[in-house]
Amino acid sequence: LFSMFSGLVGSKKLTKEDMGPVMEKMRDHLIAKNVAQEIAEKLCDSVAKKLEGKVLGTFDRVATVVRAGMEESLVQILTPRRRVDILRDALEAKSHGRPYSITFCGVNGVGKSTNLAKICFWLVENNLRVLIAACDTFRAGAVEQLRTHHRRLNALHPTSKGSSQVVFLYEKGYGKDSAGIAMEAIKYGNQLVTLIVFTARDYNYDVVLIDTAGRMQDNEPLMKALTKLIKVNQPDLVLFVGEALVGNEAVDQLTKFNRALADFSDAQQPRLIDGIVLTKFDTIDDKVGAAISMTYTTGQPIVFVGTGQTYSDLRNLNAKAVINTLLKA
Amino acid sequence: MVLADLGRKITSALKSLSNATIIDEDVLNSMLNEICRALLEADVNIKLVKKLKENVKSVIDFEEMAAGLNKRKMIQTAVFKELVKLIDPGVKAWTPVKGQPNVVMFVGLQGSGKTTTCTKLAYYYQKKGWKACLICADTFRAGAFDQLKQNAAKARIPFFGSYTEDNPVILAMDGVDKFKSEGFEIIIVDTSGRHKQEDSLFEEMLQVSNAINPDNIVFVMDASIGQACENQARAFKDKVDVASVIITKLDGHSKGGGALSAVAATKSPVIFIGTGEHTDDFEQFKTKPFISKLLGMGDIEGLIDK
Ligand SMILES: Nc1nc2c(ncn2[C@@H]2O[C@H](COP(=O)(O)OP(=O)(O)OP(=O)(O)O)[C@@H](O)[C@H]2O)c(=O)[nH]1
Ligand SMILES: Nc1nc2c(ncn2[C@@H]2O[C@H](COP(=O)(O)OP(=O)(O)OP(=O)(O)O)[C@@H](O)[C@H]2O)c(=O)[nH]1
Ligand SMILES: [Mg+2]
Ligand SMILES: [Mg+2]
Numbered sequence: 001l002f003s004m005f006s007g008l009v010g011s012k013k014l015t016k017e018d019m020g021p022v023m024e025k026m027r028d029h030l031i032a033k034n035v036a037q038e039i040a041e042k043l044c045d046s047v048a049k050k051l052e053g054k055v056l057g058t059f060d061r062v063a064t065v066v067r068a069g070m071e072e073s074l075v076q077i078l079t080p081r082r083r084v085d086i087l088r089d090a091l092e093a094k095s096h097g098r099p100y101s102i103t104f105c106g107v108n109g110v111g112k113s114t115n116l117a118k119i120c121f122w123l124v125e126n127n128l129r130v131l132i133a134a135c136d137t138f139r140a141g142a143v144e145q146l147r148t149h150h151r152r153l154n155a156l157h158p159t160s161k162g163s164s165q166v167v168f169l170y171e172k173g174y175g176k177d178s179a180g181i182a183m184e185a186i187k188y189g190n191q192l193v194t195l196i197v198f199t200a201r202d203y204n205y206d207v208v209l210i211d212t213a214g215r216m217q218d219n220e221p222l223m224k225a226l227t228k229l230i231k232v233n234q235p236d237l238v239l240f241v242g243e244a245l246v247g248n249e250a251v252d253q254l255t256k257f258n259r260a261l262a263d264f265s266d267a268q269q270p271r272l273i274d275g276i277v278l279t280k281f282d283t284i285d286d287k288v289g290a291a292i293s294m295t296y297t298t299g300q301p302i303v304f305v306g307t308g309q310t311y312s313d314l315r316n317l318n319a320k321a322v323i324n325t326l327l328k329a
Numbered sequence: 330m331v332l333a334d335l336g337r338k339i340t341s342a343l344k345s346l347s348n349a350t351i352i353d354e355d356v357l358n359s360m361l362n363e364i365c366r367a368l369l370e371a372d373v374n375i376k377l378v379k380k381l382k383e384n385v386k387s388v389i390d391f392e393e394m395a396a397g398l399n400k401r402k403m404i405q406t407a408v409f410k411e412l413v414k415l416i417d418p419g420v421k422a423w424t425p426v427k428g429q430p431n432v433v434m435f436v437g438l439q440g441s442g443k444t445t446t447c448t449k450l451a452y453y454y455q456k457k458g459w460k461a462c463l464i465c466a467d468t469f470r471a472g473a474f475d476q477l478k479q480n481a482a483k484a485r486i487p488f489f490g491s492y493t494e495d496n497p498v499i500l501a502m503d504g505v506d507k508f509k510s511e512g513f514e515i516i517i518v519d520t521s522g523r524h525k526q527e528d529s530l531f532e533e534m535l536q537v538s539n540a541i542n543p544d545n546i547v548f549v550m551d552a553s554i555g556q557a558c559e560n561q562a563r564a565f566k567d568k569v570d571v572a573s574v575i576i577t578k579l580d581g582h583s584k585g586g587g588a589l590s591a592v593a594a595t596k597s598p599v600i601f602i603g604t605g606e607h608t609d610d611f612e613q614f615k616t617k618p619f620i621s622k623l624l625g626m627g628d629i630e631g632l633i634d635k
Binding site for chain 1: 366367369370371372375376379414438439440441442444469470471472474475477478480481483524526527528551553554555556557558560561578580581582583584587606
């Protein structure tokens with residue numbers, strides 16, 4: 001009965017061959033939009049598989065069906081299975097009398113320190129008090145960079161006389177073991193939190209932001225040091241900072257950061273990347289593909305998008321807009 | 330070696346020609362697909378990759394061509410020529426002149442490695458006996474002057490900058506004047522990171538360039554950049570007279586093909602590559618020897634001459 005019905009509307013089952021040329025175009029289109037080539041291929045394969053055998057109506061064009069199928073897959077990739085709600089979790093930690101901590105990591109020059117400062121600004125705007133731990137003890141000027149942000153952020157959020165500043169910078173200069181610094185910084189927060197319970201509310205630092213040095217994913221000693229920092233300090237959140245400019249490397253960076261965090265930690269349940277900060281989104285026009293490469297590779301959400309060099313240039317990911325841009329001719 | 334992986338894949342694709350008993354359209358297509366795949370994996374701009382494919386195909390006319398070796402040779406030569414075009418802009422690389430001031434201005438996207446590379450270049454020439462110095466004209470990035478200062482001090486290179494002056498044009502001019510009068514030969518000016526979407530930043534770059542009239546403008550590019558490189562590189566070139574490219578961070582896993590698109594877009598050769606965070610992680614880059622090494626030219630010539 002059904003087949004008679006479908007015969008009536010002149011429908012046809014979609015085959016791999018029907019989709020071949022359209023898929024090839026789609027793949028090239030995704031690559032041109034800066035989706036890593038391996039991921040563009042995987043995506044196209046999976047969409048083709050999903051659509052194979054689908055019954056087409058008389059007026060359905062293959063290209064339209066493929067586009068819709070791709071859109072559906074992209075929505076899935078960009079829709080986090082798990083939401084990261086920093087404000088909620090920070091308040092929760094605060095109610096338990098402990099600071100909430102975030103580690104920022106990634107390769108060189110992607111925007112870790114700058115976006116840490118932006119996130120600090122956002123937290124302070126949300127009435128949280130922040131301690132910044134200067135754990136990049138290697139790169140020239142890294143500590144002064146944070147000192148400048150620290151000064152500016154406090155100037156933007158003056159506190160009343162006698163109370164302590166809203167942003168505190170914990171720094172030990174250069175050449176130190178960064179894992180140790182981070183631990184001290186968190187303890188510092190803790191100590192103040194404990195103090196708070198008995199004395200002034202002003203001393204309470206609610207969030208600890210840990211800046212780390214940029215490192216290449218293949219650099220074993222540096223990846224070991226990062227693993228140690230994370231293992232020793234057990235931050236609440238490990239954020240990977242990646243720039244929207246990155247091409248095929250996005251996949252390798254994330255895979256290897258995660259692998260190193262797993263391999264070099266002898267913990268039963270090693271801490272891996274919990275979320276992504278996608279920076280320099282203002283520099284790429286419509287080439288938004290890195291967002292897909294990064295989320296596809298990790299299955300982790302993009303928690304923030306960096307859209308410029310000032311404190312307010314921080315956004316949530318607008319998945320719909322990214323997908324529209326990606327699929328637009 | 331840099332891009333070695335890419336080179337290996339291309340050579341093996343080319344070899345597939347010699348293994349095929351007859352060379353027809355299918356063999357050519359599958360070889361070209363293999364090459365294009367390798368190029369895309371290395372982030373080479375997709376427009377350039379497509380053009381390469383078309384150009385090679387347009388040279389080969391299966392109907393008119395005589396049978397045999399001729400086809401092989403023509404295909405290989407065509408592929409080789411196209412690959413060379415990607416890396417070789419066909420202009421001579423800039424070289425400084427001894428005994429006179431050579432002003433070099435660094436420009437590029439945010440975080441690409443300008444400040445680090447400035448010191449590397451100054452150090453490179455200083456070691457060779459030139460009088461080299463550094464000027465920080467980045468008044469935007471937090472800690473920019475400290476960064477340059479610490480790098481320069483460590484490498485014992487004279488530097489100039491300010492914590493209070495916030496006009497990069499004035500800083501650049503003052504610095505260049507000062508070092509010129511002191512008889513420096515390599516005068517390197519570091520500038521803020523910028524991108525084409527912000528007009529004011531590009532305008533500022535032009536003003537600095539006009540004020541100091543550099544002998545060479547170096548566009549610094551991160552090896553991991555993907556498809557966005559070409560538009561950015563072109564925009565920099567349109568605004569100021571970029572004459573050289575330096576690719577940084579090639580100590581990582583990146584194949585650097587995206588950054589190579591900057592060569593075509595700026596019509597400027599790669600002059601150095603950065604291979605680490607330390608001041609001596611720096612290598613001179615020579616296009617021609619690189620290409621022959623990359624593609625195992627000996628091999629290819631062997632194939633072609635057969
Ligand atoms: N246009 C733009 N620039 C950004 C963004 N985020 C950071 N930057 C710039 O990128 C450059 C590098 O930023 P940093 O924060 O120093 O990067 P990092 O990852 O800490 O660098 P290292 O510590 O050296 O590895 C700076 O010039 C920042 O202003 C962004 O979202 N958009
Ligand atoms: N691994 C590696 N890191 C590099 C290389 N060159 C630069 N870096 C690192 O990349 C990061 C950014 O370098 P910077 O020199 O600050 O970049 P910049 O272009 O001056 O940045 P802005 O002034 O903010 O635009 C730093 O962490 C450098 O140590 C390289 O060749 N290899
Ligand atoms: Mg940093
Ligand atoms: Mg700089």
